[in-house]
Amino acid sequence: MDGFFGAFAVAIHAVWSDSGYFVMNMNNIIMMIVGAVLLYLAIGKGFEPLLLTPIAFGCILANIPNNGFDEGVMNAISMGIHMEIFPPLIFMGVGAMTDFGPLIANPNTLLLGAAAQFGVFVALYGAMAMGFTSSQAAAIGIIGGADGPTAIYLATKLAPEILGAIAVAAYSYMSLVPLIQPPVMRLLTTKKEREIQMGQMRHVSKFEKIVFPIVTTIAISLLLPAISSLIGMLMLGNLFRESCVTDRLSDTAQNALINTVTIFLALGTGLTMSGDAFLKLATIKIIVLGLVAFIVGTAAGVLLGKVMCYLSGGKINPLIGSAGVSAVPMAARVSQIEGQKAKPGNYLLMHAMGPNVAGVIGTAVAAGTMLAMFGG
Amino acid sequence: MDGFFGAFAVAIHAVWSDSGYFVMNMNNIIMMIVGAVLLYLAIGKGFEPLLLTPIAFGCILANIPNNGFDEGVMNAISMGIHMEIFPPLIFMGVGAMTDFGPLIANPNTLLLGAAAQFGVFVALYGAMAMGFTSSQAAAIGIIGGADGPTAIYLATKLAPEILGAIAVAAYSYMSLVPLIQPPVMRLLTTKKEREIQMGQMRHVSKFEKIVFPIVTTIAISLLLPAISSLIGMLMLGNLFRESCVTDRLSDTAQNALINTVTIFLALGTGLTMSGDAFLKLATIKIIVLGLVAFIVGTAAGVLLGKVMCYLSGGKINPLIGSAGVSAVPMAARVSQIEGQKAKPGNYLLMHAMGPNVAGVIGTAVAAGTMLAMFGG
Amino acid sequence: MDGFFGAFAVAIHAVWSDSGYFVMNMNNIIMMIVGAVLLYLAIGKGFEPLLLTPIAFGCILANIPNNGFDEGVMNAISMGIHMEIFPPLIFMGVGAMTDFGPLIANPNTLLLGAAAQFGVFVALYGAMAMGFTSSQAAAIGIIGGADGPTAIYLATKLAPEILGAIAVAAYSYMSLVPLIQPPVMRLLTTKKEREIQMGQMRHVSKFEKIVFPIVTTIAISLLLPAISSLIGMLMLGNLFRESCVTDRLSDTAQNALINTVTIFLALGTGLTMSGDAFLKLATIKIIVLGLVAFIVGTAAGVLLGKVMCYLSGGKINPLIGSAGVSAVPMAARVSQIEGQKAKPGNYLLMHAMGPNVAGVIGTAVAAGTMLAMFGG
Amino acid sequence: MHGTQDPLLIMIINMAIVFAVLFGLSLVIRVIKYINDIVYESKKTAAEGTATVVKPAQAPASPVPVAVPAAAPLDMENKTLVAVITTAIMAYGYKDVKIRSITKKA
Amino acid sequence: MHGTQDPLLIMIINMAIVFAVLFGLSLVIRVIKYINDIVYESKKTAAEGTATVVKPAQAPASPVPVAVPAAAPLDMENKTLVAVITTAIMAYGYKDVKIRSITKKA
Amino acid sequence: MHGTQDPLLIMIINMAIVFAVLFGLSLVIRVIKYINDIVYESKKTAAEGTATVVKPAQAPASPVPVAVPAAAPLDMENKTLVAVITTAIMAYGYKDVKIRSITKKA
Ligand code: NA
Ligand code: NA
Numbered sequence A, B, C: 001m002d003g004f005f006g007a008f009a010v011a012i013h014a015v016w017s018d019s020g021y022f023v024m025n026m027n028n029i030i031m032m033i034v035g036a037v038l039l040y041l042a043i044g045k046g047f048e049p050l051l052l053t054p055i056a057f058g059c060i061l062a063n064i065p066n067n068g069f070d071e072g073v074m075n076a077i078s079m080g081i082h083m084e085i086f087p088p089l090i091f092m093g094v095g096a097m098t099d100f101g102p103l104i105a106n107p108n109t110l111l112l113g114a115a116a117q118f119g120v121f122v123a124l125y126g127a128m129a130m131g132f133t134s135s136q137a138a139a140i141g142i143i144g145g146a147d148g149p150t151a152i153y154l155a156t157k158l159a160p161e162i163l164g165a166i167a168v169a170a171y172s173y174m175s176l177v178p179l180i181q182p183p184v185m186r187l188l189t190t191k192k193e194r195e196i197q198m199g200q201m202r203h204v205s206k207f208e209k210i211v212f213p214i215v216t217t218i219a220i221s222l223l224l225p226a227i228s229s230l231i232g233m234l235m236l237g238n239l240f241r242e243s244c245v246t247d248r249l250s251d252t253a254q255n256a257l258i259n260t261v262t263i264f265l266a267l268g269t270g271l272t273m274s275g276d277a278f279l280k281l282a283t284i285k286i287i288v289l290g291l292v293a294f295i296v297g298t299a300a301g302v303l304l305g306k307v308m309c310y311l312s313g314g315k316i317n318p319l320i321g322s323a324g325v326s327a328v329p330m331a332a333r334v335s336q337i338e339g340q341k342a343k344p345g346n347y348l349l350m351h352a353m354g355p356n357v358a359g360v361i362g363t364a365v366a367a368g369t370m371l372a373m374f375g376g
Numbered sequence D, E, F: 001m002h003g004t005q006d007p008l009l010i011m012i013i014n015m016a017i018v019f020a021v022l023f024g025l026s027l028v029i030r031v032i033k034y035i036n037d038i039v040y041e042s043k044k045t046a047a048e049g050t051a052t053v054v055k056p057a058q059a060p061a062s063p064v065p066v067a068v069p070a071a072a073p074l075d076m077e078n079k080t081l082v083a084v085i086t087t088a089i090m091a092y093g094y095k096d097v098k099i100r101s102i103t104k105k106a
């Protein structure tokens, strides 16, 4: 009987000493708290819950010691991240959900989408000044583009070691757009500018909507081949949507497929957030730089909006410029809300959708130029 | 012309001698009949058709000689099994379909879920006594847990050579729960006990439902890291469900994704059932041990139910104890039916759902302890 | 400042000289035009848009120089093609969408499905005469079977170097069935024959519909194991449909799963169409041989239809013979339309569905015989 | 066979096999039909002869059928509904309507 | 432990761990309930005491929370609404209307 | 270029390229619009001039277009139908009905 209890005690001790409670370090605990806070923001506050929920959960799981995630489904998901499979598939769904009509109706809004990328490059500058390598700096800068899949795609290619921090910063700030942007927008515009009402948009034909994704794919992919899978998938999804003869494919691309890939991408991103990799001074720098990028991008969009307002003789409301950071469709909604605050009945949403979707293309192009400079 | 007919005859003969009709052995024929019987049970009798149908079809395909399944889609599916990718994904869908409310309302039911695992360990004991290795015995025992994905997960890790028999036994007995359990339940309870009506369950707040999967993941994964991908995915799916802000993900997890993975998992399980691997004395032993595990698990659940009935002063109906073997939601329905037979109007279903879902966690924990003892 | 502009000029030049505009050759341009024409046929003309749209888009993307598709999602898709994963999954969806009832009601229509494969073998003969290897000739011939997934499956196994041309020819002619078949049908039949009205079809029991896919799988897979994954998946999907107890799986197989796989298969097929591989004399030969195969297959179906008409004492309308080339359900509709043109109110659609689905099995069998002769 | 390179011979062999296989399959279908008829006939006879004896005896032994009707009534309500609506639609002029599902949102 | 091969011992150890873990989990659930009650009570008190003060102060600062409660309860209303509106539109003369979604813009 | 490490220069070069590319894309959109207008104008003219001649000639040659318009109007009819039926069902007492699809059997 003594031998029995002895063996029993040995066994219990063995389980305990193999368990995470015994091995866990302070970093793991901190990261679990980080995960819990992100879950609170996602679920309690509604900040990008579709992405922050699985990211945060992945963050918690990544900090379970001996979790054995070097094999099994978690390993397969991590391989999908590492092999850059998920972001283009997400972009296919995004394309299938996006109406480029407002952009086609007013191609000048592409310039607003370009201006908003200024934040990307300011953050890149800042990151290099802070001592990050040029590849890391490029990946950090892209946070300012407010496009999660593009950020993850670029970070995977250029600086996988800081993927977790970049993804969290990107999605956090994207969800904070309604808090970050309005002060900047009000600071840089006069009330009179904000009151400007924009005319009715022209009708865009089906022909234009179908030709646009095809020609855009060719034109941009040829110039920046490094992002041809991103732009190609975005535009293929959009072609599924606009062609009206591939509704089955469009439907799957924007539902079952994007949802599945979103779960994997976000969970896999969270899995990169092990305490030892995440809890570094660099992470705080990245988060600060990301905020700077967002603010500068917003400001640049608004400022170019003011220029276009002046050049157009006051027909363009500068508030739509801030939508150029993308974060579709939240940034466009912010423009709408600010416009209505200045003048009830001022309806800017459709006009802001132009720069908003232009920002998606703009950030992809920015990623392409940086890959051309630092990649491979 | 003679040369022509000669060549023709040669060709026909070559096709024939390469074909399965020529090469097929008796084991293949028996297994095809096994597959046909399983199909009859699945389609004709409605026994777990979602799983037994593809398992049985895979069993038939696996016994086509020279089927070339070492490449192509069947090989990819088998690799998904071998790499332990599918069970956690199924669990994500299960989590998204499961309401842990009854368990949270009455946490004592967790003990009933624990008691029902007694069958697992009795079968493990029996299997070791019969000469199986400890790893094989653990995998056989888990049949008594009545959770298909957990059984497949554990068998893949500990004893892949008997995966087919374990999966078939697990799903067959799960579908036979309405036949296996009632006699045991009636044998061990008095009519008076079966007539006990249980009070209304307390309301469970959204806060509790959201915190539960998060805390459970952390608490159990830390103690038993080997099952962190199972528990993690189960609880992530449940979080998608309860958070109310990730309905898209919850919907895909419990429809397109789980259905796709179910097809692959079940077909791939069937593909392991080649005649030479399946038709052994061991298979019959496994099937017998599985039945023992089910009966003992049911009995242990009912007996602890009786204890809890006594301790609670007759407030708990022991019939809900048998639901602890999981087989969600069939075992809970059996409790309900038996309760109503004893006393019409006795409504036990919701109360039995507590032990029922507790049994899922219990079996995962049992798998975790056995992996901690016998795993790599 | 001079240094600044110098560096600027160098950088711009570097981006330009790395870009596709600089590297692109004439073949790439031609293939982009081919892609654009295919897109026009798919979207503007409605020719098999679900497949030609992603094929054509893939063709365009494949001709972006330096697109980096040797890694990332495009590489994963190409691997899925190369590993023969996609066609059987498509077949599972096709099976879930197919009603074999008309075939079971009138098993003689299987012979019409066999006759229509004559085109396959005539094209094989022609291709060998033109100097293609026997493997290539088999893959070319299968175009005449009018079954995209089978054609891609066989081409991947026997002649991956001409996969793009075969897929494009197969899907193009499938979409052109309403143009190709009617002249042939009218040429070979008298008006009196076309006016024949066929009697009501017998009722097919659920038992027959459930047993059919199981027995067919066993019978054909045993004889021709090389196509057991194709036939097996087709029939498993059909079993999901007919069993009535696996609606969840049937639904996913014929929606989310087949749509996802269709996107990947078609895009990946398009990705094989790089200019240097596609723009060869061989491609033109393949396209011509494919047309011959379609015409001969149609003719053979109609001619056997005439024989069966004669043998049945005029009860069978020969127009249903042409449906044996499959291209489900288009070829059956053509039979219907031609029948109605000859005699308004003549309703042949259901009768033509028999040979139509028989043609799917027939082409798979033809692929199996050719794999038995030329495969590994 | 694997050595044959005469295109005509290849063509004929393949065509012969395809015809043989599909003809064989047509025989298989006839056999299924034959079995179906036997089973159906015997079942009908059995049902007529023993219906009153078998049914009450089996009922208490198997709770599964009990569970099924529990689910069924709601299901049947829906079916009634579907039938009603289908009839209504057909009255409206549509001839071959099938309502896949009517979903009640919680 | 990894060396133990006595089946009975293995059985008892495993069973003990399973019971311990699930009992521990039941304690965890009780703790969650306890926290829930505290949070809920304090919220209720806070809401009673400061409702009129807090809400207007927060409202302009965070548009997100405003959007969330607006969306959930409306879902069912919306569907009824869609049907009603569809009918109304059709009465208005449009014959082939399908309302994809009625979105309340934040 | 790959050697440049001056952050300011990198910033300016990248920003310039982004602006150039998106400006180029805006030109592309204008070209598409231009082509669209030409095509549309010529089509309108052609339609006016040759409609009665071309259409009957093409119709018998290509059954595909016949099939497509056959499908399209039906689709729209169906939608009307769904709305009508939805209303009818709601009148029948079901409150939150959604008809997923009404399928015509071929
Ligand atoms: Na952007
Ligand atoms: Na269990």
Ligand code: NA
Pocket (backbone or CB within 6 Å): C144, C145, C146, C147, C324, C325, C326, C327, C359, C360, C361, C362, C363
């Ligand atoms: Na065919």
